[in-house]
Amino acid sequence: MLTTLSPDLAELDDAIGRAQERLAAEQQPDGHYVYELEADATIPAEYVLLEHFLDRIDPELEARIGVYLRAIQGNSPQNPGGWPLFHDGAMDISASVKAYFALKAIGDDPEAPHMRRARAAILARGGAERTNVFTRIQLALYGAVPWRACPVMPVEIMLLPGWFPITMWKISYWSRTVIAPLLVLMTERPVARNPRDVRIDELFVTPPEQVRDYIRGPYKSWMGNAFKALDTVLRPLERHFPSRSRKRAIQAAIDFITPRLNGEDGLGGIYPAMANAVMMFDTLGYAPDHPDYAIAWASVHKLVTDAAARIPGGIYVQPCLSPVWDTSLAAHALAEAAGAQDAHVAAACDWLIPRQVLDVKGDWAYRKPDAPPGGWAFQYNNAYYPDVDDTAVVGMLLDRAGDPAHREAVERARLWILGMQSKSGGWGAFDSDNEFDYLNHIPFADHGALLDPPTADVAARCVSFLAQLGHPEDRPAIARGVDYLRREQKPDGSWFGRWGTNYIYGTWSALCALNAAGLPHDSPMIRRAAEWLIARQREDGGWGEDCESYAHAPPGEYHESLPSQTAWALLGLMAAGMAGHPSVARGIDWLQSAQDEDGSWREKPYNAVGFPRVFYLRYHGYPRFFPLLALARFRNLARGNSARVACGF
Known part of the structure; x- marks a missing residue:
């Protein structure tokens, strides 16, 4: 047998x-x-912040996202108040800062017990200044950190030829679709409308303007130190890039994104690219009813998912379908x-x-x-x-x-x-x-x-x-x-x-x-x-x-x-x-x-x-x-x- x-x-x-x-x-x-395809607190939190960036706030939907975010907050010895990247995981400082920021934008009292626990956990990990690059870019869009907190990523990258060491065609598809609209945002440096004037100064160990170096090691190799030196050199030069090439590069980003908008399934089919496209169109002055802006916004909404079967009253946003x-x-x-x-x-x-x-x-x-x-x-x-x-x-x-x-x-x-x-x-x-x-x-x-x-x-x-x-x-x-x-x-x-x-x-x-x-x-x-x-x-x-x-x-x-x-x-x-x-x-x-x-x-x-x-x-x-x-x-x-x-x- x-x-x-x-x-x-x-x-x-x-x-x-x-x-x-x-x-x-x-x-x-x-x-x-x-x-359902579920990730961590990051994407539902980013969705809330996107609504506040645009001043297109849906209070009922945000309240239900708040239910979800509170339900997945850590409450264990290894994670006493932050948000993990996966079930029963350790606290992640970047996810935690975004979740706290979103809950405060929704209207949670910073002195509520869950917010105090979150704040204490974030400060114990070095504060919001120690978040990852994508989080610091999000914070910069809200004026919560200066733009020097973010690496230099000139939109002229869109114009670089294939033989150049750093081009859009040398990175992955998900990076390509996320970065193309992000380069425009990092060049134009818009400020979120933020109608409730929500700030998170309390999450910083050092006041944001006084942080000497947001971009620091430990680096994985000598190349990290070399690229950090290059970043330092490019920083003062970037403001002097010719306006003509800058306009061409922004148009190149738009020309890359527009045919890939993918209808209601969205740019790249992934939330970060879709959300960045929405913010880019808004920043460039597109009207909300412009076909490209409207379909990008619709694609984001398609990812909203009811979690009530597991978390009564809860809603979250999927990373993709x-x-x-x-x-x-x-x-x-x-x-x-x-x-x-x-x-x-x-x-x-x-x-x-x-x-x-x-x-x-x-x-x-x-x-x-x-x-x-x-x-x-x-x-x-x-x-x-x-x-x-x-x-x-x-x-x-x-x-x-x-x-x-x-x-x-x-x-x-x-x-x-x-x-x-x-x-x-x-x-x-x-x-x-x-x-x-x-x-x-x-x-x-x-x-x-x-x-x-x-x-x-x-x-x-x-x-x-x-x-x-x-x-x-x-x-x-x-x-x-x-x-x-x-x-x-x-x-x-x-x-x-x-x-x-x-x-x-x-x-x-x-x-x-x-x-x-x-x-x-x-x-x-x-x-x-x-x-x-x-x-x-x-x-x-x-x-x-x-x-x-x-x-x-x-x-x-x-x-x-x-x-x-x-x-x-x-x-x-x-x-x-x-x-x-x-x-x-x-x-x-x-x-x-x-x-x-x-x-x-x-x-x-x-x-x-x-x-x-x-x-x-x-x-x-x-x-x-x-x-x-x-x-x-x-x-x-x-x-x-x-x-x-x-x-x-």
Whole structure:
């Protein structure tokens, strides 16, 4: 038999049936899925401040955002009053300053207990002068800090040629869309209307005008010191830049932004870019009813989300929307549980097909002009920025569904994925060969996420997709991808998870790829990874990982088991040919025991990341998709008496 410690298959059928029924019921009438995508306090706080910048205040909406912000404030020994970047995390000073500022703008009394706790926590961490660059820019827009608190970022960057060391085409898509309107704001230096004249002087240890140096180390390398020196030299020179080139640069920013506004789905499909575009149009004197201004404002509003089911009366603002990702993952889980020809899977495929980007050569074409378009975006629409990871997952789903009508879409996706492979053999999320590491050392990039280099998890998905299709001519690309994964494997056997938390996610992704590529299950790379996963299993049979593993916490460990991480670990072990291992049976038992009566699973800890150590995400759909996928795959392997997973995902 396949298993040496086999869960009761009748009970397993029941668990799968309930999960499948719950997931199927959550499908939208047109076939797609979309779940909440939650970040930290930063974006809802920024939304409040945006309303006060424009003097377009919606008191009822802001009051409900206030409910949300108060509900997620820290109240523990490790975080006595600030706001964390993820559930149960330590205080982050930048998120805390923005949340305090927003609550004060909403009307909270600074002497209220929650505000006093927040203020004390902020001052104990060095005060608002020690916030990150993006926060200091926000404060400068309100006159809360002088503009010298911000790095020099002249709008003339928009005019620099491709060969120059610092250009818009050497940074990631998200940086490009955020920075283009921000450069205009940093040049024009508008002052927020701030009709209630809200100030936060009380959050500074040193009065803002008396802070000698806002831009200081510790720097990550000698390059940080060099770029700081360059910033010091440029600061007095910037005011003397010719007005003609400045006007040309501002127009270049507008010309870049306008075709990428993306309707109500917004510039880049991400909140910071959308909000910056709104402020830019306002600063440049556009009327609120100007089509570009109006659609930018509408795109921001589309991200407002009701959180009342979890926080009575609460509302927050999502960083972006994730329907293509959610739909493809949900359909994979349903295909595993009910078969690839299930009606819900077919409806999801039908919704996905017309969203393939075929008529726009987006920013990715700057480095890959010969690659034919064929990707899918993460959001409802984002034609300039299709997502490599989404495209591989959607491609595997369409191939798996087996409908001949999907073949053309799958082939276009295949050609685009092949065209997007980087020289290293890996794949980035949105761009190729975006590895100008020195740019993460400029003063503006204190978040360390200015680039989109290849990563193991995205590369693994691409290898899985190409291997699942099985075209002989793709073998060299697959081999280069496998070599990339071999180089990226950590000494302990794990892989870093750039887009999901964290080493468990990365290791599952890589094991699926290696299995799909046909590596023997006893190969050293697979064996070491499987041993690492088994060693991280918790006493109760599940797995969990702390978001702090992106910093200094041990990889693959947490104080509780979590449904998503447990499912990833199980899927990884099954891809490694270990469906019969006792650890897998124990993990399956844990997932069954953790299932709610309604067939779903719950997890409050965050399960993904936007930028490690800076911006974390909680996909509310993950506990729906991945446990079902793991349980159904185990059942299918047990009943098929096979150790080889047929699907690349």
